[in-house]
Amino acid sequence: MWSAENAKKGGPFDAVKSRLLLFHPMNEIRVDRYFGKAVNLSLVLNLVKSAGPISRAEIATRSGLSAATVSNLSSELIDDGLVHETGVVETSRGRPPVTLSLNSKAKYVVGVKVMPGSLVAVVTDLDAQVVSYQESTELDEASFRNGKASAAVVVGNIASLVKSVITASGVDQADLLGVGLGLAGIVDSTTGTCRYSPFFGWRDVDLASPLASLLGLDVYLENDVNSLTIAEQWFGDGRGYDSFVVVTVGSGVGAGFVLNGQFYGGDGRGVGELGHITVMPSGPTCGCGKRGCLEVMASDAALVAAAKKAVQRGELTLLDESSEVTLETVVSAATAGDEPARRLLADSGRWLGVGLAMIVNLLNPELLIVAGEGVEAGSWRLGPMQEALEENRFDSLGSGTKLVVESAGDVTWARGAACVVLSEFFKSPLHRGRPAAVPAGAGRGVHGEELP
Ligand SMILES: [Zn+2]
Structure with missing residues (x-):
């Protein structure tokens, strides 16, 4: 393992990196050779993970570490079982170098x-x-x-x-x-x-x-x-993007951020409560106690609550008081031609689009991923969502943002x-x-x- 404890066994250390670390603003970190080695091990491991199969020479080029340092660090990772030698890279002359890959079954x-x-x-x-x-x-x-x-x-x-x-x-x-x-x-x-x-x-x-x-x-x-x-950053649609935002719609509405290639977690104690941004100060009361939150206008729970009221008023022609009112049944009614059901879905979609426009105006990400069980409502909701996003984004912001809709299952x-x-x-x-x-x-x- 390349834990701080094991790193204290000593080993090579890159002098240039050590000088850089001395000027690192995270002054609470004790900058010493062991910490430096842990950083270098992590650097090599991540290069093998993201760019493997990769030769030791290529790792040295990309990381700026010396060939000797890369050789020692990769031996250590191989001993730990995290990295294995998987083949050779074709070269025009000389002995072909062995390539390294992550051993995904190590842990x-x-x-x-x-x-x-x-x-x-x-x-x-x-x-x-x-x-x-x-x-x-x-x-x-x-x-x-x-x-x-x-x-x-x-x-x-x-x-x-x-x-x-x-x-x-x-x-x-x-x-x-x-x-x-x-x-x-x-x-x-x-x-x-x-x-x-x-x-x-x-x-x-x-x-x-x-x-x-x-x-x-x-x-x-x-x-x-x-x-x-x-997960989107690791194996989903977010791979390769420097900035993207995930907006989820289901029983609630939430958002998650990757900015400058890093997951953004605020101070670690909560972030991305898009659903509790006030969009209508005099609107209905939200579960959080405030009024007119986006969630109480746009979530599945809000949509179903609005549909139940409409059913009680006799407004939905294809659903009556004996019907089970769920997102699914409202969508079925809309598909079967029920205009009020279509309006409910469109209203909810438009509020979602307003939320997406807020994200675009604040962060202008390369990619917006809309996910959650709420996307199952399909075009009755997602069409108006896209229209409202277009109408509410500011000038050129969002013009280059790619929009992806996906239904993330439980797995x-x-x-x-x-x-x-x-x-x-x-x-x-x-x-x-x-x-x-x-x-x-x-x-x-x-x-x-x-x-x-
Ligand atoms: Zn709220």
């Missing part, structure tokens, strides 16, 4: 999408490829009392599912880097605490520590839209949670802005007792 991670009605868990390799998948629907209404779920019950259910999916994968616990949890709401990823979950009714609930204790694995907690954004969300762990593993020590994880074993006793 594994677990990702869990945590929802009130169900849990979905995956085990993935270092390339975020799913090797095992399971879901649990035990988290039913029985877990809730007075609109609030028992965190102890939820944590227990997550632990059972994670153990089960690991067993099914056949992966040795020693080869697991950790568990990532994706949860809707305001999440403090620095402490593994859920600050606010509208769906579970939680405030300031510590989830990562008790789960780490139960599993004996490091646990990372992240907002679900952020984890999906990291994609769970893979996103797995990618939270992977992104920490591959992150340069220079960019580790938050504690690596809530370590296994933290929070025994007192944290367990604090659960509501």
